[in-house]
Amino acid sequence: MFFLADMLNKKLHLPEAEEALPGREKPLRTASRHRVSRRPLKGPYPEGTESVVFAMGDFHAAERLFWPLEGVWVTVAGFCGGMTPNPTYQEVGTGLTGHAQAVLVVFDPAIVSLADLLKLFWETHNPTQGMRQGGDIGTLYRSGIYPRGSAQHRLALVSRDAYQAALHGAGLGAVTTEIAPEAAFYFAEAEHQQYLAGNRSGGVGLAGTGVAFPHPTGA
DSSP states (O other): HHHHHHHHHHHOOOOOGGOOOOSSSOOOOOOBOOOOTTTTTTTOOOTTOOEEEEEEOHHHHHHHHHHHHHTTTEEEEESOOOOOOSSHHHHHHHTTTEEEEEEEEOOOOOOOHHHHHHHHHHHHHTTTTTEEEEESSGGOOEEEEEEESSHHHHHHHHHHHHHHHHHHHOOOOOOOOOTTTTTOOEOOOOGGOOOOOOOOTTTTOOOSSSSOOOTTTOO
């Protein structure tokens, strides 16, 4: 009984550096192209595109929300926010790498803005649940935004505060979303890329709070 409680506790708390799994130097083998768009997962990405990383629970379900959007060039399932270099799916699942399941979104800001992507992010999951998302429990399912660059970081913070105010007005709790700029992103294995494109009945749905995201001033 103590063993089970200890394992659950570890999954609900990020590991200390000395507890983290060692990982590996070489990246994992993954798919070369997006299963839906057939675009290269690792680029080169078109000039003028930007990238941002979102964590919002199960990355299979999260990725599917972004790839149909006009202006999104490619999406990638992977891991972000942890300490273990090049972790495997199984290693992340132990809670001993510190990573969240995440989605890299490469987008054309002339077609779809970061504010639009943030609106989708905030409205389609519950950012108040800490180390879980619905029935998925553990640090790997935490909510997170991993911006690329200072402008993205500022907008992520502004959007968080705007959505927190909206949640407060609806009588809901505090946002627990992690916002960590320039965190390393690691590609997940090939079988996890665009998983729901070939396994339509196997997805785990995400559920938002029902509170609309108000576009913050300056977005």
